[in-house]
Amino acid sequence: MNKLVVLGIVLVTPIEAQAENKGIEETNYTTTLSGSDSDNGNMLALSGIARLPVADYTGISIAGSVAQFNGNDIFLDSSNISADIGIFVRKYDLGIIQANYGYSKLESDAPAG
Numbered sequence: 308m309n310k311l312v313v314l315g316i317v318l319v320t321p322i323e324a325q326a327e328n329k330g331i332e333e334t335n336y337t338t339t340l341s342g343s344d345s346d347n348g349n350m351l352a353l354s355g356i357a358r359l360p361v362a363d364y365t366g367i368s369i370a371g372s373v374a375q376f377n378g379n380d381i382f383l384d385s386s387n388i389s390a391d392i393g394i395f396v397r398k399y400d401l402g403i404i405q406a407n408y409g410y411s412k413l414e415s416d417a418p419a420g
Contacts, residue, residue, distance in 0.1 A: 331366040331397055334359045348378035361394075368393045368405070385415035 338355040354372035361367055371390040378384050391409030 331358060331360045331364075331395075346379065347382045348376055348384075350374065350376045358395075364396050364398055366395055366397065368395060368407070383415050383417050385413065387414075388412045 334357065336355065336357050338353075340353050342351045343349065352372065352374035354370070356368055356370040358366050358368045369390075369392050372388070374387045376383075376385045389409060389411040391407045393405050393407035395403055395405035397403040
């Protein structure tokens with residue numbers, strides 16, 4: 308029985324040591340490329356985000372995306388460009404609080420009037 312308890316403590320200790328992660332520790336990036344083709348039209352989108360550490364629990368994020376939709380028949384062509392910057396506070400055992408400021412521009416071939 309004692310050997311089982313010691314084995315359990317040994318197996319759990321590395322997990323506890325790894326759970327000490329305070330917040331964002333190093334710069335990380337994510338990029339996404341997506342596309343679709345349907346009866347309505349086809350779409351292609353590219354997006355990315357970078358997260359950079361500032362202090363122990365604080366970081367900034369910079370994100371951007373570009374999307375293009377080419378519609379068939381009655382569906383409209385459109386394009387969208389967006390960018391945002393944010394600051395966040397993250398502690399892995401509690402969660403994340405983030406505030407962002409963003410800009411987005413949407414263009415389509417819809418008739419005005």
